[in-house]
Amino acid sequence: MFDTVLVANRGEIAVRVIRTLRALGVRSVAVYSDADADARHVREADTAVRIGPPAASESYLSVPALLEAARRTGAQAVHPGYGFLAENAGFAAACAEAGLVFIGPPASAISLMGDKIRAKETVKAAGVPVVPGAADPELEDAARELGAPVLLKPSAGGGGKGMRLVRDLAVLTDEIAAARREARSSFGDDTLLVERWIDRPRHIEIQVLADAHGNVVHLGERECSLQRRHQKIIEEAPSVLLTPEIRESMGAAAVEAARSCGYVGAGTVEFIVPGGDPSSYYFMEMNTRLQVEHPVTELITGVDLVEWQLRVAAGEALSFGQSDVRLDGWAIEARICAEDPARGFLPSGGTVLALHEPAGEGVRTDSGLSQGTEVGSLYDPMLAKVIVHAADRPSALRKLRAALADTMTLGVPTNAGFLRRLLGHKAVVAGELDTGLVERDLADLLPEGVPAEVYAAAALVARGGSTTGGGWVDPFGVADGWRLGGTPAWTVQHFRIPGHDPVEVRTRAAARGVELLLPEGSEGDALRTARIVDAADGLVTVELDGVTHRFHVVPSPDGLWLGRDGDSWHLQDHDPVAAALSGARHGGADTLAAPMPGTVTVVKVAVGDEVEAGQSLLVVEAMKMEHVISAPHAGTVTELDVTPGTTVAMDQVLAVVTPREEA
Template sequence: MFETVLVANRGEIAVRVIRTLRSLGVRSVAVFSDADADARHVREADTAVRIGPAPAAESYLSAERLLEAAARTGAQAVHPGYGFLAENAGFARACADAGLVFIGPPAEAISLMGDKIRAKETVEAAGVPVVPGGRDPELADAARQLGAPVLLKPSAGGGGKGMRLVRDLTVLEEEIAAARREARASFGDDTLLVERWVDRPRHIEIQVLADGHGNVIHLSERECSLQRRHQKIIEEAPSVLLDEATRAAMGEAAVQAARSCGYRGAGTVEFIVPGGDPSSYYFMEMNTRLQVEHPVTELITGLDLVEWQLRVAAGEELPYGQGDIGLTGHAIEARVCAEIPSRGFLPSGGTVLKLAEPQGDGIRTDSGLSEGTEVGSLYDPMLSKVIAYGPDRETAIRKLRAALAETVTLGVQTNAGFLRRLLAHPAVVAGELDTGLVEREVDALVRDEVPTEVYAAAVLARQAALAPAADAGWADPFSAADGWRLGGERAWTPHHLRVPGHEPVTVRVRSTPHGGVELLLPGADEPLRGSGGVPPRPGAEGRLTFMLDGVRHTFHRAGDWLGRDGDAWQVRDHDPVAASLTRAGHAGADSLTAPMPGTVTVVKVAVGDEVTAGQSLLVVEAMKMEHVISAPHAGTVAELDVTPGTTVAMDQVLAVITPAEEDQ
């Protein structure tokens, strides 16, 4: 076994790898950019080395700096995690040239399986079933021969970038051109392939493990059909779709695929499976690295996949045959990402002010977070993974929903509440999954309204914070904030509040003679009555509990953030006078604001330019996602507050467009 291993990654996967290194007594070396100087993976490693400034291209994607860090710390091996350089054949070769062991497959296997066309041809020759299709240069002819619908895919990439579903072959040429542009921009290679589209497909992958002595086994399957924009969000093992015969056949096909490319280490063979005919499975691609969803396989097999990556890389032989691998129970994982479901899942960001991550019986959280972590726009939006294990699928799902309700990342909005609702969807509960389910049901799963009790919690916290402490002695009643006055009923105190992305509201509150409160919410004819539970010193962070019309509500609180059941809201004070002055100052002009925290990468206009409705004006980039800011109407650029490279916060004003006369 190695003495020292450098972990060439960040976030939750770096923390995960470091955990196994520690259990094996292996010294861990973390690397970090300036943005991650105080990150959790840096603090948990035995040694940490700065490798450059915040942009990934100058730090985590710099093979030269990573190899320098390995040399400085005496590392014998490099674990690439996933993402960044994990599937980069050039980096694997550079490690070997530097005398380092790359904890992953041979560079030749990475290169072969990274080219979807060569990969498909290779596994097909090994007897693995593949989706009927074609490739450049006969791409268009192959598509017409297959018949609609067909799927266009870049040969060099993944993650859904450049993929186009074509249901109408009269627009085939335009779709091919668009797919080439995106493939070229994303991967530097516009080579495409075309495949027959499988309607209502299920995405099922097989975990394989191979050593350097010719042994290859599979560790059964994972169901990864719950996806959004071709990105997995919930994964489970085993799949309810497969019977034992199909499971064994797919496992053997995955083993043959791994053998066909001379694989070594942990890898995943992905299949597309028609939901109505599971026996008709087709090879899709091979991921030549550890997968994000590997914990569900670990929980049902009892094997530590990172440990076996290390042992295989160190030259050990697998002590298991295929017959030694058994499956026990059911595991399911949810990916918690920094994104705002109510805003089309745009990336979010900020500082983690309060953090609670569930652990315990049947619950595991893999995370790179800690309180004080800055979540910026430079890296992938995935923050953590919550995994539940139980004796059966029903128990595992129930545990995962409960764990997501306990997940708190106040200061950074996440998709945890959305994931809870998805897990309760009848089709998910029944196991009737396909890769299009989330997109079809997304509107019903996204909570786009702020629950009234959120505003009630914010008002009660503010009201109680203004109250004198219990031990403060006598207090001037005329200075109290409870609406007391001499004679008559207590007065209503207005609180003007706003949740970003929603219209401001005014909530009126007054105390009652017996220590309770009344709240009058917008549009309500009758007040709600609240009582009890609010902490005596509610200015402190923590839990905020109260009764409202006989129902008990509990929120996590940090600053102006409130969270409950995996959802979070930032409830800000709102000054209606200042807001009206701002609107008046623009004299009817429309402000264009940043939809997410990020960096302005493109500015296409200048002050004084005439623009047309829908014209692209700026591009904001965050967490590998670009968002185009377009003109809401024809007019003139009256203000432009950003330049390329400007870092912006969510809702920050970027530009102001004065409407053309006919639009006013």
């Protein structure tokens, strides 16, 4: 076994790899960019090395910087995690040339399976069924021959990035251009392939493990059909779809795929499966690395995949065969991402002001977060994973929903509450999954407005309710509307929650608490009664009309964060007069604002240009995702506040388009 291993990654996967290294008594070396100087993986490693500025291209993707960090610290091996250089054949070869063991497959296997076109040809020759399709340079002609819908995929890609589902061939040329742009940005290679789209498909993958002595086994399947933007958000093992016979058949196909490319280490063979006929499965691709969802396999098999990556890389043979693999119980994983489901899963960001992550029997949290973590737009939006293990699927679903309700990341909007609701969806509970379910039923998975108790809690805290508990409160410093010998006056508070209209909440002292007039849309504007029952250590219990609600509460520079059941709300202080003046200055609906924090990568217009409704004007990129900003109506660009390379905050004004009839 190695003495020292460098982990060439960041975030939760770096923390997870370091955990196994520590258990094996192996010294761990973390690397970090300037943006991650105080990150959790840096603090948990035995030593850490700065490798460059925040941009990934100058730090985590810099092969010379990583090799120099390994040389300086005496590392004998490099674990690439996933993402960044994990599937980069050039990096694997560079490690070998530098005398380092790359903890992964040979560069030849990475190169072969990293090229989706060659990979399909190779496994097809080994007898593995593949999805019909074609690649550059016949891409556009092949797509039209296949007929809509078709799926565009980067040949060098992974993780769903750059994939485009095209249902209307009239926009095929534009979609190909956009897919190339994303592929070039994410992988440095804009080669594409096109495949026939299988309607209501299920995404099922097989975990394989191979050593350098010719032994290859599979560790069962993972169901990864719950996705958004072709990226997984919930994974489980095993799958409710597969019979033992189909599992054995797919497992054997995965083993043959691994053998066909001379695979060594832990890898995953991914299949697309028609939900109505699971026996008709097709090879999609092979991920030549550890997968994000590997914990569910670990929990049902008892196999530490990172440990076996290390042992195989050190030359050991597998100590078990296929007949020794047993699947015990059910495991489900939820990916906690910095994104807003109500805004089409656009990336979010901010500073982690308060953090609570679930734990307990059968609950595992893999996380790269800590209080104070800055979540920016440079890296992937995934922050953590919550994984549970139980005796059966219904028990695992209940346990994961409870764990997500116990998850709170205040200061950074996440998808935790959305995932909790998704796990309660009737189709998910029934196991009737497909990769389009989330987008298809999105409206039913989003909350209807802001609960009344959220506004009540915010108003009570803002008017003087303590969130720390104890201590004397100056009665003349409390904004409760008290008057000598008269009816208490209303105290008016204005709040704004991003994605919702600004609201007004009125409060005044009452006999047993506080009377409130809450905004319409939060269960009416009738007179309600509320009070703070208890407040201590960032937790506030509020009674509203005889029902108590417990919130995580933390102040922010511009308002207040409240969290409950995995959901969080940022109630910002709102000045209606200033907002009205700003709206008049920018023309209200004529203003184009940034939908997410990120970087402007493309500007297609200039001030004075005439544009048509729906015309693409700018592109904003964040966390490896592009978002096109289009003209809201025909008119003239009368203001343009950004250029390519400009870093923007969420809701920052980008441009103003004055309607043509008013120009």
